[in-house]
Amino acid sequence: MQPTGVLENSKATSNPLKELLNYGQSMWFDYIRRDLFTTGKLQQLISEDGLRGMTSNPAIFEKAIADSSLYNDILQSLAARTDLDTTAKYEQIAIRDIQDAADALRPVYQDSKFRDGYVSLEVSPYLAHQTQETIAEARRLWKTVQRDNVMIKVPGTAEGLPAIRQLIGEGININVTLLFAQEVYEQVAAAYIAGLEELAARGGNLKKMAGVASFFISRIDTLVDSMLNEQLKTTSDAGQQALLKNLLGKVAIANGKLTYQRYQRIFSGPRWQALASKGAQTQRVLWASTSTKNPNYRDVIYVEELIGPDTVNTMPPATVDAFRDHGLLRQSLTEDVPGAQKVMDDLARAGISIKQVTDKLTDDGVKLFADAFDKLLAAVAKSTQQKSTQQ
Numbered sequence: 001m002q003p004t005g006v007l008e009n010s011k012a013t014s015n016p017l018k019e020l021l022n023y024g025q026s027m028w029f030d031y032i033r034r035d036l037f038t039t040g041k042l043q044q045l046i047s048e049d050g051l052r053g054m055t056s057n058p059a060i061f062e063k064a065i066a067d068s069s070l071y072n073d074i075l076q077s078l079a080a081r082t083d084l085d086t087t088a089k090y091e092q093i094a095i096r097d098i099q100d101a102a103d104a105l106r107p108v109y110q111d112s113k114f115r116d117g118y119v120s121l122e123v124s125p126y127l128a129h130q131t132q133e134t135i136a137e138a139r140r141l142w143k144t145v146q147r148d149n150v151m152i153k154v155p156g157t158a159e160g161l162p163a164i165r166q167l168i169g170e171g172i173n174i175n176v177t178l179l180f181a182q183e184v185y186e187q188v189a190a191a192y193i194a195g196l197e198e199l200a201a202r203g204g205n206l207k208k209m210a211g212v213a214s215f216f217i218s219r220i221d222t223l224v225d226s227m228l229n230e231q232l233k234t235t236s237d238a239g240q241q242a243l244l245k246n247l248l249g250k251v252a253i254a255n256g257k258l259t260y261q262r263y264q265r266i267f268s269g270p271r272w273q274a275l276a277s278k279g280a281q282t283q284r285v286l287w288a289s290t291s292t293k294n295p296n297y298r299d300v301i302y303v304e305e306l307i308g309p310d311t312v313n314t315m316p317p318a319t320v321d322a323f324r325d326h327g328l329l330r331q332s333l334t335e336d337v338p339g340a341q342k343v344m345d346d347l348a349r350a351g352i353s354i355k356q357v358t359d360k361l362t363d364d365g366v367k368l369f370a371d372a373f374d375k376l377l378a379a380v381a382k383s384t385q386q387k388s389t390q391q
Contacts, residue, residue, distance in 0.1 A: 016327035017320065018050035023331055024309030026116050028053035030288070030316045032060055034070035037100040049324060052108050052116035054101050055175070055214075055288070055314045057153070058125060059372035061094055066379035079384045086381045087124070093380065094121065095145055102147035109149040114208050115281060120175040121145065122153035125369035134163040142172045148208065151175040155366060156188050156213075164188065168195025168211065171204050177214045177288070178365040181358035182259050185285075188213050189266045192283040196275050207279035212286040212312055215259055217302045219289050219361055220252035227352055243350055247343065249297050253305045254343035255354070260285055260308060260333050286312040291319050300327050308333025 020027050029051055036042040045051040065071050071093055078089045101119040109117025123137045138152045151173040154160050160176070167174055168191070176188045192211050200206055228244045235241060266272070267282040290302040290313055298304070299322045303313055308331060315323065347354060 015049060015324060016329055017324050018048075019329055020307065020313070021050055021052075023307050023329060024311065025307050026052040026284075026312045027320075028055055028118075028286070028312050028314040029320065030055050030060070030290075030314040032056045032097050032101060032119075033064040033068065034097060035068075037097070037104065038070075042101065042104050045320075046104065046108065049320065052112070053105065053312065053314070054119040055153075055286075056094070056098070056120055057122055057177075057372070058369050058376050061090070061097075062372050062376035062379055064097075065093065065376065065383065071383070075380075075383045086377045086384075089384060090377060090380045091141075091144070095141075098145055098150060099147060102145070102149050105149060114149075114210055117149045118151045118173065118175075118210065118212075119147075119149070120151045120153045122177070122369070125155070125366060125373050128155045128157050128366040128370075129159045131159045131163050134160060135166050138163065138167050138172060138174075139170070148173075151210070151212065153177045153214075155362075155369075156184055157362065157366065161187055161191050165191040165195045165198070168192055168209070169198030169202070171199055171209065173209065174211045175214055175286070176211070176283075178362055178369075179213055179215045180220060180255075180361045180365075181355065182255065182262060183355075184358070184362075185213055185215060185259050186262055186266065189263065189283055193266070193272065193275065196280050200275065200278055200280075205279075206275065207281075210281055211283040213263075213283055214286045214288040214314070215256060216289040216361070216365070217252045217256055217287055217306070218291060218293050219365070220255055220357065221249055221297075222293050223357055223361060224251045224347070224352065225249065225294065227357075228350070231350065240350075243346060247346055247350060249294065249301075250343050251347055251354075252302070254340035256285075256287065256306050257333060257335075257337060257340040258344065260306075260311070261337060263310075282310055284310050284312050286314055288314055290314070291316050304328055304330075305332050307331060 017027050027050055032054060074093055078092060098119055098121045105117040105119060121141055123134055127133045127137060134154055138154060141152055153175045154164050155178040156176045164174055164176055179185050179188060196206060225248050228247055232241060232244050263285050287306050292299045292301055303323050304327060344354060
């Protein structure tokens with residue numbers, strides 16, 4: 001289905017999406033589909049909404065291919081390719097979209113001096129716990145796409161971390177995905193810095209290297225709120241009830257704010273300055289999973305409350321529409337940091353371990369992407385089979 005309203009003109013003369021850049025935040029699009037390129041819609045998003053990048057994942061590609069006829073041409077041509085397995089056929093489809101997106105974003109890439117203008121392509125989620133296989137696939141995808149404004153997405157699992165460092169050291173732009181925990185974020189930032197140091201030692205060009213750390217937001221509130229609501233059913237203590245109710249809908253943003261504090265600490269000081277003096281860019285925090293799952297919360301809460309310098313927010317179509325229509329702008333990310341810490345302290349007081357929450361979300365996230373990849377490959381296999389029988 002075509003997302004409604006993605007390309008409607010702003011009712012006001014100013015566009016909150018475009019104005020995010022005045023606060024140091026880049027708006028990326030968490031969506032990809034063929035008609036973005038064939039109808040000029042992507043170009044309109046870039047020119048009218050200030051779009052500065054794109055992200056994709058297996059679930060997005062699965063919906064694009066399974067729910068539309070936009071890929072009939074390439075599916076038809078792939079149906080006769082007996083030399084390609086289903087995964088290779090999917091890659092042909094995905095890489096065409098990724099290349100077209102990168103080409104459309106090329107002016108942003110150039111104008112921003114390699115800070116923005118990227119599109120992300122994910123390594124197979126089946127490899128989330130395999131370091132060497134992740135490295136090999138990331139290298140292969142990077143070489144196949146042949147666009148320097150592409151980022152290869154690698155999950156921030158324990159096995160992904162050494163792959164991230166290695167790939168950055170080889171000059172490959174990396175979007176580290178599925179981050180939920182502040183401590184894991186620090187490890188990812190350390191891998192980025194170490195990778196840049198290795199690249200510098202080999203004489204690589206740091207000015208053209210870029211990376212983001214994709215920190216997931218709304219999924220945290222979805223899980224934590226369910227745990228809080230379960231506790232609320234079992235306690236009659238007024239003080240405990242007040243503590244639990246006060247945490248509802250607050251943990252994800254607090255976790256994000258404290259992660260950003262770590263970003264600011266890590267990308268300062270003499271070690272980072274040595275790289276910055278050679279033209280290195282910081283690895284920006286990218287807020288992912290920023291659609292609102294709970295209808296009781298404001299539909300743009302995970303945009304409005306995380307606005308700050310040197311960040312990215314990647315939004316799905318509905319969130320793009322909502323923020324264009326009624327998004328409110330303020331430098332929110334550095335507001336009331338002690339209050340954010342209190343939220344996390346109160347969560348511990350409530351008996352909920354944020355580590356258990358983030359560990360579960362990481363494991364669930366790997367499984368969700370693998371499941372989506374299963375569905376994606378099934379959709380490609382079914383479609384190419386149908387085309388084959390029609391020939």
